[in-house]
Amino acid sequence: MSRKISIYLLTGFLGAGKTTLLKNLLESNKNKKIGIIMNEFGSVGIDGTLVKREGIDMVEINNGSIFCSCLSSTFAEGLIAMAGAPIEQLFIESSGLSDPSGMEKILFDVQPRTGDAYDFKGTICMVDATSFIELSQTLEVARKQIEYSHLIVINKADLVDSERLKRLEESIRSLNPVAPIATTSYGR
Numbered sequence: 001m002s003r004k005i006s007i008y009l010l011t012g013f014l015g016a017g018k019t020t021l022l023k024n025l026l027e028s029n030k031n032k033k034i035g036i037i038m039n040e041f042g043s044v045g046i047d048g049t050l051v052k053r054e055g056i057d058m059v060e061i062n063n064g065s066i067f068c069s070c071l072s073s074t075f076a077e078g079l080i081a082m083a084g085a086p087i088e089q090l091f092i093e094s095s096g097l098s099d100p101s102g103m104e105k106i107l108f109d110v111q112p113r114t115g116d117a118y119d120f121k122g123t124i125c126m127v128d129a130t131s132f133i134e135l136s137q138t139l140e141v142a143r144k145q146i147e148y149s150h151l152i153v154i155n156k157a158d159l160v161d162s163e164r165l166k167r168l169e170e171s172i173r174s175l176n177p178v179a180p181i182a183t184t185s186y187g188r
Contacts, residue, residue, distance in 0.1 A: 004119040005035070005083065007090045009103055011145045012126030013135055014096030017155035020187035021126055022093055026056070035087040037061065037078045039095045057085045076110050083114035090118070099141050100148045122150030125179075126187070129156045129164065133171050146175040151182065158185040 008025075010018045026034060036058040059078040082090055094100060100123050107120055125145045128135075132154075135142040146152060152172055157165060169181060 005087055005090050005117055007092065007118050007120045009100060009123040010091060010093045010126065011098060011100050011123055011149065012096065013128060013142050013145065016096070016126040016128040017187045018093050018126050021153065022091055024187050025091060029089065032089055033087045035082045035085055035090040037082065037090065037092045039093060039098065057082065057087055076106060079110045080113045083117035097141055099144045101144055123148055124151045124153060125149035127152060127154045127172065129154050129160045129168055133168060136171060143175055146172055149176060149179050152176065152179050154181060154183045155187055156185060157183045
């Protein structure tokens with residue numbers, strides 16, 4: 001049996017804590033060989049010293065969403081390249097404006113070139129407890145990030161009261177009734 005690379009897609013609106021969560025995941029998986037595909041509209045969000053440690057391969061995709069037609073081929077090429085890397089896990093940090101609904105199709109489309117290298121474990125959505133309710137009322141992409149998630153992490157819970165957390169969980173459940181919800185601060 002060939003090795004499988006576990007893939008985790010990290011989504012969440014701008015400022016929700018995706019990069020902080022990724023840093024924590026890298027720290028807690030120090031003994032694993034890890035790959036990162038980072039999709040940012042601006043500069044790199046990951047601390048360079050963390051990425052430079054042995055065992056991390058990284059591809060950056062800037063200036064757009066990996067799921068938009070303008071960058072989907074670049075994302076596919078990144079997935080193809082990472083399939084040949086000696087890694088155990090691949091974390092994909094999407095931009096805050098990404099609609100993750102196309103992830104499984106992209107993995108299907110690259111399969112002729114990647115074979116069975118990947119095992120998609122799911123999408124983890126970071127939710128900013130201080131702003132998600134308002135964002136979800138006006139931005140469809142914020143709702144889609146919840147709808148297509150396999151795990152939802154409410155971050156910045158220390159900045160809101162219990163009533164706000166309750167309303168937030170209700171809002172999330174209306175969009176995704178089955179994904180587990182974890183509540184945290186500082187992406188821990």
